[in-house]
Amino acid sequence: MSTTKTALAFIAALLLATSVRAQQKSADDSSPDLLRGFKGKIELDVRDSQPDWKPFMPPKAPEGAPNILFILYDDTGQAAWSPYGGRLSMPTLDSLAADGLIYTNWHTTSLCSPTRSTLQTGRTHWMNGYANISEGAEGFPGYSTRFPKEVTTISEVLQANGYATLWLGKDHNVPEVDVAPGGYRGEWPLQKGWDRFYGFLGGETNQWYPDLVKDNDFIDQPYMPEDGYHLSKDLADQAIEMLRNKNASNPSKPFFMWFNPGANHAPHQAPKEWIAKYKGKFDDGYDAYREWVTKRMKEKGIIPENTVNTAVNPLPKDEANPLDYVRPWDSLNDQEKQLFNRMAEVWAAYSSYTDYEIGRVIDYLKETGQYENTLIIYAADNGTSGEGSPNGSVNENKFFNSFPDSLEDNMKYIDKLGSPDTYEHFPTGWAAAFSAPYKFFKRYSEYEGGTADPLVISWPKGIKARGELRHQYHHSTDIVPTLLEITGLKMPEFNHGVKQYPLYGVSMAYTFDAKPNDPTHKKVQIYEMFGTRGIWKDGWHAASVHVPMGNKSHFDSDKWELYNMEEDRSQSNNLADKYPEKLKELKDLWMQQAKENNVLPLDDRFPVTIAGLPRPSEEPPHDTYKYYPDTEPVSESVAVNVRGRSYKILANVEITDKTEGVIFAMGSRFGGHSLFIKDNKLYYVYNFLGIKPEQVFESDVTLKPGKYTVGMEFEKTGQGEHSEFLGETKLYIDDKVVASGKMRTQPGKFTLSGEGLCVGYDSGDAVSTLYKAPGKFTGGKIQGVAVSVKGEPYLNLEQEAKRLMLKW
Structure with missing residues (x-):
């Protein structure tokens, strides 16, 4: 036999053997199955072979599987929205409620990142690594802010089973250190089962100047506020575009869209x-609103007739966190009432405007015949936010820097509230009002004010009931099991190479056909946030009395309360003394559940403390950082940290007679600093929490064409009354001091949004009013910028530049 014939015979025999092995592979054969799933026929000649396309086709969703649109607001208690009796007009939500079900007893974790993690996995937030927000990561299993391999997201399941997965708006489940251009992408949406993402990764963003990411890249906003831009409008536009593009090529493919607007989280910003x-809609004040809305909620059947409207301050003033205290309405002066009412008007407008934009997405579904078989979930992630402090704020970042607001300063902005000039948050009084009739608000996990949230579900094809209430007790962990049941899919037992944690939640699908007061299928739910604790079981609720972020730290001596939630919806009647055995049972159950769910250790420290904790990153910390022009903004979480330190900024620049623009910028008009050239002069501005006037250092000489080393130096000398840092600043051109003076710097972050460190421009909202964003550096050249936090005073500037490896 010739060599050629021998080779052909060998190949044919090999193919036959491979085909047989593919069909008859023994259980103990560990060799790879090269033809797994292939049912065709393979011969030497393709003309004699039979193709089988099935193994190579994308997965197909179950026949008749519904579309899913999940709309998730931020920071909104039950007492806000019109379907629940609130004063905020929500026509889109009203129409969905009339077409479906209103849930009166649905709960969340009391904080955004944790709730959002449960909505993705069906496990408790500690099992997801989200004991608190992504900015609060700590080196414990429940606090890592990284989903462990043992959890699979609902988007992964749906994507693997033929769904288009589309995410718009807020994420807040990416670790802070990963929100960076060159950072780890493993926790970003596209790595968690999402086909598309358009939104922001952090906990909040400026609604006029958002920090946008499209899929895996940071992008600039498509147009400016002066041209009509607002994030809510942009998200609705992008949602419709995504659906339109999907329908153009795959109209029969169902979609899962998660629509997460910035509303109603700070900053409260809306079109005028x-x-x-x-x-004038809130001129009666928050105490009166609380009484008014409780009555309305009873009339609508949201809460039982016997529900008591609890005290606006559940704890004595000397025991409460002063930042969470509610000032009685009658104690306010006329200016304060005017300011606080205006803040409520802005927040209401923010919510209603966003509802209008969401309505455009719903209209598109109706116009394209997709509405009837779309399961629409419309909900909020925690109680109304009290992070505006008792006095409200025109810059919410003051709260996170433990800096008080001044009525005099805030009144200057009363006609600008909601505009790009403010980063507003209303006072705690409105947080309590919009979380009525319950105790407290966001962050308090032991009481309904933090955890009882609105939820409306509409699915015309799958739910027969129209406009009915459902009183069954449920939680955000129950959404994933519900979606799995209605799609006929299962959470994998093994994924990511490991066995998966069991689901904690239970399906709510039975409620679609239930009667309003049928028993719940839920048996137990544990709560904890910033040291506040609670547990619900079979209608009973035990609550620890603890002040979050109050440096109490005596968890073992916390007083526990007991409530019968079937009879006392607002937790007004403490039965701890009457039923001590029941209380002990629930306390023991809490500890058991805590150990099973990675809840410990408890942490109740202040935000500025937690946010400032040292955290490992891919890049170890340095005392000198170098940056170069025109890179994407470097997130504050991984950029040089100048908080509470002496620091210096140097840059090598080449100047012409036409040079203008930003050399270095970090933050925004609500807190940040910037080094720039304007009118042939060098400027350094430190914008302290947006408080006017800006701290401006202007060179006393003009720059002529040539090459320079320019920079500034801040030498810390002490701390002020509110933990701000005080010191002396000098502005340099080469070796000459061209401006100097006293300066104060923030103890906490410039922003919770993603506005980062930039060289050669200022992204988003400009740090200083002396230039307009993006303030791009033109007419010259920036070789590089170095920032040193080593604490050493300046040497000769030429030597300093060489030491920092900046030399021409």
């Missing part, structure tokens, strides 16, 4: 024409 719609 929408704010005008609410003028």
Whole structure:
């Protein structure tokens, strides 16, 4: 036999053997199955072979599987929205409620990142690594802010089973250190089962100047506020575009869209024409609103007739966190009432405007025949936010820097509230009002004010009931099991190479056909946030009395309360003394559940403390950082940290007679600093929490064409009354001091959004009013910028530049 014939015979025999092995592979054969799933026929000649496309086709969703649209607001208690009796007009939500079900007893974790993690996995937030927000990561299993391999997201399941997965808006489940251009992408949406993402990764963003990511890249916003931009409008536009593009090529493919607007989280920002719609609507004040809305909620059947409207301050003033205290309405002066009412008007407009934009997405579904078989979930992630402090704020970042607001300063902005000039948050009084009739608000996990949230579900094809209430007790962990049941899919037992944690939640699908007061299928739910603790079991609720972020730290001596939630919806009647055995049972159950769910250790420290904790990153910390022009913004979480330190900024620049623009910028008008050239002069501005006037250092000489080393130096000398850092600043051109003076710096972060460190421009909202964003550096050249936090005073500037490896 010739060599050629021998080779052909060998190949044919090998193919036959491979085909047989593919069909008859023994259980103990560990060799790879090269033809797994292939049912065709393979011969030497393709003309004699039979193709089988099935193994190579994308997965197909189950026949008749519904579309899923999940709309998730931020920071909104039950007492806000119109379907629940609130004063905020929500026509889109009203229409969905009339077409479906209103849930009166649905709960969340009391904080955004944790709740959002449960909505993705069906496990408790500690099992997801989200004991608190992504900015609060700590080196414990429950606090890592990284989903462990043992959890699979609902988007992964749906994507693997033929769904288009589309995410718009807020994420807040990416570790802070990963929100960076060159950072680890493993926790970003596209790595968690999402086909598309358009939104922001952090906990909040400026609604006029958002920090946008499209899929895996940071992008600039498509147009500016002066041209009509607002994030809520942009998200609705992008949602419709995503659906339109999907339908153009795959109209029969169902979608899972998660629509997460910035509303109603700070900053509270809305178009002025929408704010005008609410003028005077809250003039009765938050104490009166609380009484008014409780009555309305009873009339609508949201809460039982016997529900007591609890005290606006559940704890004595000397025992409460002073930042969470509610000032009685009658104690306010006329200016304060005017300011606080205006803040409520802005927040209401923010919510209603966003609801209008969401309505455009719903209209598109109706116009394209997709509405009837779309399961629409419309909910909020925790109680209304009290992070505006008792006095409200025109810059919410003051709260996270433990810096008080001044009525005099805030009144200057009363006509600008909601505009790009403010980063507003209303006072705690409105947080309590919009979380009525319950105790407290966001962050308090032991009481309904932090955890009882609105939830409306509409699915015309799958739910027969229209406009009915459902009183069954449920939680955010129950959404994933519900979606699995209605799609006929299962959470994998093994994924990511490991066995998966069991689901904690239970399906709510039975409620679609239930009667309003049928028994719940839920048996137990544990709560904890910033040291506040609670547990619900079979209608009973035990709550620890603890002040979050109050440096109490005596968890073992916390007093526990007991409530019968079937009879006392607002937790007004403490039965701890009457039923001590029941209380002990629930306390023991809490500890058991805590150990099973990675809840410990407890942490109740202040935000500025937790946010400032040292955390490992891919890049170890340095005392000198070098940056170069025109890279994407470097997130504050991984950029040089100048908080509470002496520091210096140096840059090598080449100047012409036409040079203008930003050399270095970090932060925004609500807190940040910037080094720039304007009118042939060098400027350094430190914008302390947006408080006017800006701290401006202007060179006393003009720059002529040539090459320079320019920079500034801050030498810390002490601390002020509110933990701000005080010191002396000098501005340099080569070796000459061209400006100097006293300066104060923030103890906490410039922003919770993603506005980062930039060289050669200023992303988003400009740090200083002396230039307009992006303030791009033109007419010259920036070789590089170095920032040193080593604490050493300046040497000769030429030597300093060489030491920092900046030399021409």
